[in-house]
Amino acid sequence: MRILVVNVNTTASITESIGEQAAGAASPGTEIVPLTPVFGAESVEGNYESYLAAIAVMETVRAHREPFDAIIQAGYGEHGREGLQELFDVPVVDITEAAASTAQFLGRSYSVVTTLDRTVPLIEDRIAAAGLSARCASVRASGMAVLDLERDPQAAVDAIADEAARAVQDDRAEVICLGCGGMSGLTERVVERTGVPVVDGVTAAVTIAESLVRLGLTTSKVRTYAPPRPKRIANWPPQR
Amino acid sequence: MRILVVNVNTTASITESIGEQAAGAASPGTEIVPLTPVFGAESVEGNYESYLAAIAVMETVRAHREPFDAIIQAGYGEHGREGLQELFDVPVVDITEAAASTAQFLGRSYSVVTTLDRTVPLIEDRIAAAGLSARCASVRASGMAVLDLERDPQAAVDAIADEAARAVQDDRAEVICLGCGGMSGLTERVVERTGVPVVDGVTAAVTIAESLVRLGLTTSKVRTYAPPRPKRIANWPPQR
Amino acid sequence: MRILVVNVNTTASITESIGEQAAGAASPGTEIVPLTPVFGAESVEGNYESYLAAIAVMETVRAHREPFDAIIQAGYGEHGREGLQELFDVPVVDITEAAASTAQFLGRSYSVVTTLDRTVPLIEDRIAAAGLSARCASVRASGMAVLDLERDPQAAVDAIADEAARAVQDDRAEVICLGCGGMSGLTERVVERTGVPVVDGVTAAVTIAESLVRLGLTTSKVRTYAPPRPKRIANWPPQR
Amino acid sequence: MRILVVNVNTTASITESIGEQAAGAASPGTEIVPLTPVFGAESVEGNYESYLAAIAVMETVRAHREPFDAIIQAGYGEHGREGLQELFDVPVVDITEAAASTAQFLGRSYSVVTTLDRTVPLIEDRIAAAGLSARCASVRASGMAVLDLERDPQAAVDAIADEAARAVQDDRAEVICLGCGGMSGLTERVVERTGVPVVDGVTAAVTIAESLVRLGLTTSKVRTYAPPRPKRIANWPPQR
Amino acid sequence: MRILVVNVNTTASITESIGEQAAGAASPGTEIVPLTPVFGAESVEGNYESYLAAIAVMETVRAHREPFDAIIQAGYGEHGREGLQELFDVPVVDITEAAASTAQFLGRSYSVVTTLDRTVPLIEDRIAAAGLSARCASVRASGMAVLDLERDPQAAVDAIADEAARAVQDDRAEVICLGCGGMSGLTERVVERTGVPVVDGVTAAVTIAESLVRLGLTTSKVRTYAPPRPKRIANWPPQR
Amino acid sequence: MRILVVNVNTTASITESIGEQAAGAASPGTEIVPLTPVFGAESVEGNYESYLAAIAVMETVRAHREPFDAIIQAGYGEHGREGLQELFDVPVVDITEAAASTAQFLGRSYSVVTTLDRTVPLIEDRIAAAGLSARCASVRASGMAVLDLERDPQAAVDAIADEAARAVQDDRAEVICLGCGGMSGLTERVVERTGVPVVDGVTAAVTIAESLVRLGLTTSKVRTYAPPRPKRIANWPPQR
Structure with missing residues (x-):
């Protein structure tokens, strides 16, 4: 089977890193196709x-x-999953939802640790939209921007592990979801620091997408995600 | 004061009709500027x-x-209000939220009557995102598409009035919000049919926007709606 | 148009101050009529x-x-709005609800800062009764009694500004509603201290009441706020 | 021990009937003191x-x-319990809450059957204020006014039993709370019609009040129900 | 009347102590029958x-x-009450629910103070299953194991009183439910330390069970707690 | 990898059928080990x-x-998953939760169709305990007992398909979870009748269990699911 893993930002090195992470989790016979969006911000x-x-x-x-x-829409706390579900019949998996859904099988509550404080509300809203708030203990920010993660990985890893430890201690989280890109060693460091399972959204999403395909399940088209009605779309897509 | 009233679809006649509706509710001294989006669907x-x-x-x-x-973002159950709040300092008022917020002052619960069944979830999600679900009795669809409203206004008015009456009777709504464009006579017909107050989103939004401006209030920039951070946006906006 | 602004306590100087605040927010052509209740506590x-x-x-x-x-019922966290809606057809606006409803247009969440700890539950209940809890980050008390506000305004302003800052920092509020009377300089001081928009209930209520009147909207009489049924009321009102 | 059972309306025959009902449920050694309010509506x-x-x-x-x-405040869906808790140290039991709290020990969910449609929201709000909504399947109205119950008891009993049966069948209630005064034979008729336990608020309240007194428990005075602060109350109580 | 009070663990001295506590709260004419389960853990x-x-x-x-x-099922935060309700017609009262339900009549919110951190989720789930979460301010652990309570009662009493004080101060609890066995002097010490009413589950359960019996109420058999259908149960109960 | 699939009832033919269903969904290299419990009811x-x-x-x-x-605990709406998580380190997947969690990736809301009316509350409680209620449109019963499914499969299939159609039409479900055992042809018939995706709990659970194992994730042991403390268990397990 072939799974598209679409980065949400236009930084190609992140696409590459997400692609590798996804490929590492894929079953034999699954082809991962990483894609960089044709326009948009270098980091979202x-x-x-x-x-x-x-x-x-x-x-x-x-x-x-x-x-x-x-x-797979590979961004944390992003808009848009509902539109993909309308446009296509195949399963669409958002990595924020994949991580939360997976975490719920491992402990009574989970927290998400993300980058900047301003992305906390976006993640909370995405989790709420997916009906996964009830067991969410907290969404916490490490204060590191997306591109900082690439610039000073060690400082980022430490800041994130500290925040995860606070979630376990103060918010009573029993599982941590990592709401930020694939830094080497991050998962191991957070597990070591907190003693709880750590879920990465990209790899969780790969296993969920594979499972849905293997079970022959596709997006329900009966109401919310029915295909767009035929109509005139003015000036779109832009000519390039 | 000058208020932009932005249609969400690219049908100019709807922009015009929304503009007239807005102008009718504006105070002396308020200038309404109706805008049609530069690209997108003829109806959303x-x-x-x-x-x-x-x-x-x-x-x-x-x-x-x-x-x-x-x-004012003049579409019912639409995405995007949060982005406008980030990009601009002035108050942003979504008409779905304006109607619900106004309805809550008039009765213990309200229902929204909209066009197609498939837009019901979008409206429910918008109301939830705005924290206005607690007094929402129901969101109901009349089965008329946006462009049908223009094609056969009388049938549309009847279908909508019937659905509103069901909301009052079966869902115990005490106020009706009209989740569809400005047809002449619609409000009067629904009031007559149901005996409850009927709120139109565009006119409600105009009075709320004026109020916020008069009170000197602007969007909070402390976290969720902080301005976008400076960064490279690839291939955007499209050249025309 | 003529708007009654009814104080909830019997201290005439507070009625006067509320009346001035209301008049300052009123549109040209709106007459504000401040009223002191005929009986009751000097502060509620x-x-x-x-x-x-x-x-x-x-x-x-x-x-x-x-x-x-x-x-306009000009008291914070008070009982009674539902009774006024039964007795009269014109719109009734409670200032607690007016402030919360206005705050929701300005930020993702709001906190209320009030006087005494004991009034916190009353405000929480009023907000819940109005269906406005979902975006309420917290209700906090400054520890100042209503009459202290008049006796030592500067200390009151400082205590309130400190509590507001805690709401923004610890509870992640993005807007502050002031749940206490009209002290000069209070709003400015809280804005300065917190950097977030500050909503005053009285002025918010004036703009909402004006808006409802201008839109021709009145209280729904279909069920909850139907007029009292004709019946014998014993020993009431008291002879004076 | 002595328990005050206070009617909410000024019809003395109802006070008498409530008093008899209460006395029938009281333990040996408990004195029931029925009281009629000094002013107010003949029925609420x-x-x-x-x-x-x-x-x-x-x-x-x-x-x-x-x-x-x-x-015991012996009215269904009434305001005021919180004020009694402030003014007095002894336990205060509202009959709406007593019935709901008792019902929750008997089945997974309960419904309330009351008199007029307009009192449904009052009961819902009282149940919500007491934190007892989670297991409330519905509040339903029989359409009989309070005084109708006295005028045509048989018709009232039938209308109420029918509505209770609907609650069990359609709303999946497993227990019925009777939200209306003490008609002879009512409880038996509803049990017979529905096959589920039927809870009467007055008798439930008597056993709860007795229990609290026997356990030596009194109202918490630490915050919400602290005694009123000493202050001037103008023109109150009225001279008679 | 005769009430079975069933310990959840197999330590006979605890059964005895629970039995004495229950008997102390029982009315004249009520016989308390304490039972130790025929198998299971010495402490749960x-x-x-x-x-x-x-x-x-x-x-x-x-x-x-x-x-x-x-x-009466005399364990805090335990599974199983629903099964007892199926098997028997008489009222079944769980002590966690009895305490919470009683506490709600005494203050606006309550906290539970229990033994080990690991039992907190069990108590939260039991409270949620009973529909009593809305007024639960917190469930807190003192860190003392069940058997520690017997070994070093004074240290246990102090640890529990400290945790109760934190619940009142930080979580705004107005009533404390003691989620741990009957140590002499515990209730008095917590009342003294916190100034709020303290509810013990066993004694609360006795008064509730007595009340239900006196009112002639039994478990609803209409759906959730209908008797088990006749069927073959393999290898159960075990031969002894 | 080896996955235990444990039936909840003691009817061996059901264990066999569950085992076949599970094996059909397993990846190459996964060994499914179906187990029948050593005691208990022939159907639960x-x-x-x-x-x-x-x-x-x-x-x-x-x-x-x-x-x-x-x-995998292969019963619908059953108690006990939390105990398995305490006793073992490996992932534990309940089929009710597996189905719900999978359904949420396919549509905006899902309904469960089960056997008898009396199991509806058990399923609702299991879904709530797992934090998966927000997108649950309804749990509906077909009225067929577990063993009826084996006795008259065609009638069962029809009854279930009818109930599923009602969930889609009346409750606005967009996905159906089948809360009953593996009848041949059931899934196909319900898909055909409703036009929405149909999720079977056993096969969904197999893919989730495999995914968790492949990702190296195990149950969090930090609090709720920490191993039982060492202690004396009286008279257990029973000698056979």
Whole structure:
């Protein structure tokens, strides 16, 4: 099977890193196709950028010429998953939801540790929209921006592990979801620091997408995610 | 004061009708500036179209060269309000939220009557995102598409009035919010049929936007709606 | 239009100050009529006093001989709004609800800062009764009694600004509602200390009442706020 | 021990009937003191009347010259319990809450069947204020006014039993709370019609009040129900 | 009347102490029958032990040869109450629910103070299952194991009183429920330390069970607690 | 990897059928080990039987002598998953939760269709305990007992498909979870009748268990699911 893993920002090195992470979790016989959106912010850290990414991801998948069996939207706390579900029949898995859903099988409550304080509300809203708030103990920010993670990985890893430890101690989280990109060694460090299972959204999403495909399940088209009605779309997509 | 009233779809006649409705509710001294988005669907009735509209509305306001004091996003159950709040300091009022917020002052619970069944979840999600679900008795669809409203206004008015009556009788709504565009005579017909107050989102939004401006209030910039951080946006906006 | 602004306590100087605040927010052509209840506590800070005020406010408005277009109940976290809605057809606006409803247009969450710890539950209950809890981050008390506000305004302003800052920092509030009377300079000081928008209930209520009147909207009479059924009321109102 | 059972309306025959019901449930050694409020509506069926009753009940108990061990507020869905808790140290039991709390020990969910449709929201709000909504399946109205119950008891009993049967069948209630006065034969008829346990608020309240007194428990005075602060109350209570 | 009070663990001295506590709260004419389960853990402090206790309690009551009028399950935060309700017609009262339900009549919110941190989620889940979460301010652990309470009562009393004080101060609890066994002097010490009413589950349960019996109320058999259908149970109960 | 799939009832033919269903969904290299509990009801349809099954499943797995990588509890709406999580480190997947969690990736809301009316509350409680209620549109019963499904499969299939259609139409479900055993042709028939995706709990659980194992994730042991403390367990397990 072939799974598209679509980055939400336009930094190619992040796409590459997400792609590797996804491939590492894939079963034999699964092909991971990492995609970078055709337009948008180099890193997505707020509503405007996330709405832009939502459309960019949809257009990028629409422009993809090869067949595929599932789509993973690989951004934390992003808008847009509902649009992908309308446009395509194959399963669509958002990594924020994949992580939360997986975490719920491992402990009574989970916390998400993310980058900047301003992305906390976006993640909370995405979790709420997916009906996964009841067991969410907290969403916490480490204060590191997305691109800081690439610039000073060691400081980022420490800040994130500290915040995760606070979630376990103060918010009574029993599982941690990592709401930020694939730094080497991050998961191990947080497990070591907190003693709780740590879920990464990209790898969780790969196993969920594979499972849905293997079970022959596709998006319900009966109401919310029915295909768009045929109509005139003015000035879109832009000519390039 | 000058208030931008931005249509979410690209049908100019609807922009015109919304503009007239808004102007009718404005105080002396308020200038209403109706805008049609620079790209997008002729009518917005689902997630893909709504995400596209979200970005189109933001870009349309960004491209506006005159100063303004408030923004009204004039679509029912649409994505995007949070992005406008990030990009601009002036108050942003979504008409779905304006209607619900106004209805809550008039009765113990309210229902929304909208067009197609598929837009019901979008409206429910918008109301939830705004924290206005607790007094929402129901969101009901009349089965009429947006463009049907223009094509056969009398049938539309009847279908909507019937659905409103069901909301009052079966869901115990005490106020009706009209989740669809400005047809002449619609409000009167629904009041007559149900005996309850009927709130129109566009006119409610105009009075709220004026109130916020008069009170000197602007969007909080402390966290969720802080301005986007400076960064590179690739291939955007599209060249035209 | 003429708006009654009814104080909940019997201290005339507070009525006067509320009246001035309201008049300052009113549009040209709006007449503000401040009223002091005919009986009750000099300041309302608990359930017994608030229930007494509820009835006193209703009787005061019933005894008012001039026509009016809207009623504002100018007390924070008080009982009684539902009774006024039954007795009269014109819109009734409670200032606790007006502030919360306004705050929700400005930020993702709001906190209320009030006087005494004992009034916190009353405010929480009023907000819940109005369906406005979902975006309420906290209700906090400054520890200053209502009459302290008049006696040592500077200490009061400082205590309130400190509590507001804690709400923004610890409870992640993005807007502050002031749940206490009109001290000069209070709003400015809290804005300065917290950097977030500050909403005053009285002025918010004036703009909402004006808006409802302008839109021709009145209280729904279909169920909860239907007029009292004709019946014998023993020994009431008291002879004076 | 001596328990005050305070009617909320001024119809003495209802006080008498409530008193008899209460006495029938009391333990040996418990004295039931039925009281009629000193002012107010002959029957309480809405917010204005209920707020009036709230104050009338408080003043009636304040004027009571004999010692007592507990207070029962014997009205369904009424305002005021919180004020009684402030004014007195002894336990205060509201019959709506007593019935709901008792019902929860007997089945997974309960419904309340009351008189008029307009009192449904009052009961819902009282249940919510007491934190007892989670297991409330529905509040339903039989359409009979309070005084109808006295005028045509047989028709009332039938209408109520029918509504109770609907609650069990359609709302999946497993217990019925009777939200209306003590008609002879009512409980038996509803049990027979529905096959589920039927809880009467007055008798439930008597056993709860007795239990609290026997356990030596009194109202918490630490915050919400602290005694009113000493202050000037203007023109109250009225001279008679 | 005769009430079975069933311990959840197999330590006979605890059964004895619970029995004495229950007898102290019983009315004249009520016989308390304390029972120790026929198998299970010496102290119950987690899910496995609690599920085992659930079945052990049911089998112990099934094996009881004398008639009885009510059953009290005397463990804090335990599984199993629903099974007892299926097997027997008489009222079943869980002490966690009895304490919470009683506390709600005394203050606006309550906290539970229990033994080990690991039992906190069990108590939270039991409270939620009973629909009593809305007014629960917190469940807090003192860190003392069940058997520690017997070994060093004074240290236990101090640890519990400290935790109760934190619940009142930090979580705004107005009543404390003691979620741990009957140590002499515990209740007095917590009242003294916190100034709020303290509810003990066993004594609260006795008064509730007595009340239900006196009112002639029994478990609803209409759906959730209908008797088990006749069927083959393999290898159960075990031969002894 | 080796996954234990534990039936909750003692009917061996059901264990066999569950085992085949599970094996059909397993990846190459996964060994499915179906187990029948060592004691308990031939079919589990209520609280007593389910509590008995909870313990029987735990004891059955404890007695299992081969190593294993994950446990699936294959009963709908059953007690006990929390106990398994305490006793073992490997992931534990309950089929009710597996189905719900999977359904949430396919549509905005899901309904469960089960056997008897009396099991509806058990399923609702299991879904609530797992934090998966927010997107649950309804739990509906077909009226067929577990063993009826084996006796008259065609009638069962029809009854279930009809109920599923009602969930889609009346409760607005977009996905159906089948809360009953593996009848041949059931899934196909319900898909055909409703047009929405249909999720089977056993197969969903297999893919989730495999995913957790592949990702190296195990149950959090930090609080709720910490191993039982060492202590004396009297008279257990029973000698056979």
